[in-house]
Structures are given as C-alpha cells and as structure tokens.
Amino acid sequence: MLGGTASFVNQADMNHRFRALTADDEIIEHTQAIYPALSLNMRADNPAVRLYEQAGFVKMAGSEKINRVGDVSFNRIRNLQDH
Numbered sequence: 001m002l003g004g005t006a007s008f009v010n011q012a013d014m015n016h017r018f019r020a021l022t023a024d025d026e027i028i029e030h031t032q033a034i035y036p037a038l039s040l041n042m043r044a045d046n047p048a049v050r051l052y053e054q055a056g057f058v059k060m061a062g063s064e065k066i067n068r069v070g071d072v073s074f075n076r077i078r079n080l081q082d083h
Contacts, residue, residue, distance in 0.1 A: 032080040044072040052076050 031038055040057070042049065044064075056078045063075035 036081050037079050039077045041075050
C-alpha cells in the first residue's frame, strides 16, 4: 500500500486480471471496501495502456520516470470512490 492506495506490481498478472474490468468486478468491489483507489506502474509502450484507460485508470501527471531498462514508465490510478 502506498499512501492509502492499493498498489499492484506484477504487470502480467494485472493485464490478465483487468482484461474486462468494470465497476462490478469482484476485485473492484473487494478493494473498494478497503482502499479509496487502485494504482499501478506501467511502461509507456505497454499494449495494455488502452485497456487500463477503458477501465478508468488515468495517467498521474508528473509520474514519468526512466525505468531500470531505460524505457519510460508512469503511474496510473483509478479512484474507486467515484464508482
């Protein structure tokens, strides 16, 4: 947990789990009862960027960083209190 936000670090697992993410999904319902938001870190060239956008994750301004392999990564967040 980072600053009261549930944080996931396994990108492959996240891609699988959030393939068809909606407000009714079990993960969201469970997490919503505990945390105000979900966040994740992903590479800018990740093909799942659009998937996360459709699921309500927005890019966090100023979160761009050069990751350990020299690519750009950034954070995305989904506010669970609005859903």
